[in-house]
Amino acid sequence: MVHVRIKKVDSNVSIAIEKLEEVEVDKSQRQITCIVCPNGCNMLVKIGNTNDIEEITGNQCKSGISYARQEIVEPFRTFSTSIAIENGETTRLPVKLSKPIPRNKLIEAAKKIRQCVVKAPIMMGDVVLKGIFGSKVVACCSVLEK
Numbered sequence: 001m002v003h004v005r006i007k008k009v010d011s012n013v014s015i016a017i018e019k020l021e022e023v024e025v026d027k028s029q030r031q032i033t034c035i036v037c038p039n040g041c042n043m044l045v046k047i048g049n050t051n052d053i054e055e056i057t058g059n060q061c062k063s064g065i066s067y068a069r070q071e072i073v074e075p076f077r078t079f080s081t082s083i084a085i086e087n088g089e090t091t092r093l094p095v096k097l098s099k100p101i102p103r104n105k106l107i108e109a110a111k112k113i114r115q116c117v118v119k120a121p122i123m124m125g126d127v128v129l130k131g132i133f134g135s136k137v138v139a140c141c142s143v144l145e146k
Helices: 064-073 103-114
Strands: 002-008 015-024 029-033 042-047 053-057 078-088 092-097 116-117 125-131 137-138
Touching: 029 064, 042 064, 053 064, 078 103, 092 125, 103 125
Parallel strands: 078 116
Antiparallel strands: 002 015, 029 042, 042 053, 078 092, 092 137, 125 137
16 A cells, blocks of 8 residues: 555646555454444454464454454345336335345446336335346335326
């Protein structure tokens, strides 16, 4: 990682970049904030040479350990957005995934969901799209036909 200072040179868009220092990133440990419960524990995960988890510290409950392991091995995320709706009282329908998907699949999922267009009426909880990495796209509100 390289730390830089950005200075404005003149009123134009041009900038000058000055290299301050180069910092080695320690890949043998990661700081994680747990989001499972309201405690928000700051945990430190020590990772061995073979990418195995050696130690997890800072958790206040067992759920934190499970969360940290999952976050290191294969992080999952929930996702919500809106899609187009035809002939409805509104032009957009808020939707969410029915369950978390791998973090590295979020962009691909967003592209698939963006292509979806539904027709009113739609009721909250209706499945509007299936097959998004083992998850379904579910309507977050009802939209009546205009």
